[in-house]
Amino acid sequence: MLVTRQPVLRRFWYALFPVTDLDDGPKPFTLLGEHIVVWKKSDGSPAAARDRCCHRTARLSKGWVEGDHIVCGYHGWQYDCSGACVKIPQLGTEHKIPAGARITAYHCQARYGYVWVALDDPLRDIPDFPEDGQPGYRRIFQLYETWRSTPMRLMENSFDNSHFSFVHKGTFGDLDNPLPSTYDIEETDYGFEARQSVSILNPPQAHDVTGSTEARVTRHMVNRYYLPFCRRMGVSYDSGIDHMVYNCATPIDDERMVLVQWLYRNDTEQDCSTQKLIDWDTRVTREDKDILEATDHDVCMDTRRKEEFHMPSDKPGLIIRKQILALLAEHGEQEVFRSALPPIVAAPARHTQEA
Numbered sequence: 630m631l632v633t634r635q636p637v638l639r640r641f642w643y644a645l646f647p648v649t650d651l652d653d654g655p656k657p658f659t660l661l662g663e664h665i666v667v668w669k670k671s672d673g674s675p676a677a678a679r680d681r682c683c684h685r686t687a688r689l690s691k692g693w694v695e696g697d698h699i700v701c702g703y704h705g706w707q708y709d710c711s712g713a714c715v716k717i718p719q720l721g722t723e724h725k726i727p728a729g730a731r732i733t734a735y736h737c738q739a740r741y742g743y744v745w746v747a748l749d750d751p752l753r754d755i756p757d758f759p760e761d762g763q764p765g766y767r768r769i770f771q772l773y774e775t776w777r778s779t780p781m782r783l784m785e786n787s788f789d790n791s792h793f794s795f796v797h798k799g800t801f802g803d804l805d806n807p808l809p810s811t812y813d814i815e816e817t818d819y820g821f822e823a824r825q826s827v828s829i830l831n832p833p834q835a836h837d838v839t840g841s842t843e844a845r846v847t848r849h850m851v852n853r854y855y856l857p858f859c860r861r862m863g864v865s866y867d868s869g870i871d872h873m874v875y876n877c878a879t880p881i882d883d884e885r886m887v888l889v890q891w892l893y894r895n896d897t898e899q900d901c902s903t904q905k906l907i908d909w910d911t912r913v914t915r916e917d918k919d920i921l922e923a924t925d926h927d928v929c930m931d932t933r934r935k936e937e938f939h940m941p942s943d944k945p946g947l948i949i950r951k952q953i954l955a956l957l958a959e960h961g962e963q964e965v966f967r968s969a970l971p972p973i974v975a976a977p978a979r980h981t982q983e984a
């Protein structure tokens with residue numbers, strides 16, 4: 630599936646970057662192949678629009694903010710958050726702003742400290758992170774990095790228990806125990822919930838993370854998949870520590886994504902420092918990054934094409950495929966993949982004249 634070719638994916642919210650990134654001016658972002666500009670209005674809320682001035686196409690992200698408006702850095706045209714051009718400094722009062730002088734505005738809001746954007750009318754709300762703002766829980770922005778991979782690969786990997794022994798043999802995976810534990814899966818209106826308990830190695834470096842000094846600990850997990858590209862890994866340890874990870878895989882284009890990761894913990898900075906939690910999960914996630922960047926970004930969603938083969942532990946990834954294919958069908962789309970694209974027509978050969 631080539632994500633930029635599936636218009637329905639434009640109808641979901643995606644996390645772009647922390648709201649505080651807008652403190653020093655407008656920022657560019659590429660979402661599903663679309664160049665957008667995000668800026669902060671005078672009340673602190675974010676706004677987003679196409680990053681292309683309708684005068685001479687300059688990137689508005691090179692400009693600045695005045696009040697609630699984004700100002701183009703080339704000739705100073707100003708746009709409001711609906712995309713309407715509201716000021717052309719070169720026009721005297723007798724001239725009106727040309728009808729239709731506007732740019733496309735996008736749905737934009739702040740949630741969980743992040744800027745979220747939907748390119749077209751959203752089909753559903755931003756996923757609920759119930760720990761956010763709950764007494765006793767701290768929120769940690771853990772990861773923000775660009776991966777040369779696609780959100781679908783991250784989603785299937787997130788529910789794939791059969792890779793731990795191999796990909797994570799350097800951290801918590803146990804190479805001698807490759808048999809994966811199975812999930813108890815319940816499909817929901819937002820995607821699915823997958824529960825399981827899994828025994829993992831607990832090396833000394835992880836003792837503060839798990840709250841235990843035992844050689845092995847059990848992760849009791851209530852994980853969730855939110856269509857299309859968000860997930861929760863909700864881990865509770867017997868020590869009483871909750872380690873709730875939320876990921877948003879934000880598609881930049883067909884080959885790249887931004888991995889955003891929040892963590893909620895019900896312990897304190899003295900129990901386990903923010904830096905330690907970032908370092909530990911970064912180490913684990915880098916192991917995933919390394920292998921996912923070595924997979925094909927054009928994920929075969931329709932299993933009937935038999936481009937990929939499956940095993941029983943791939944069940945969550947197959948449910949994700951089924952749900953996304955149903956979403957496409959509901960909106961009159963078919964999966965678009967590389968070999969289904971029309972061939973590139975070669976330009977006619979040019980004959981060079983001999984001197």
Ligand code: FES
Nearest residue numbers: 682684685701704
């Ligand atoms: S290109 Fe933006 S004002 Fe001229």
Ligand SMILES: [Fe+2]
Nearest residue numbers: 786792796917
């Ligand atoms: Fe992993």
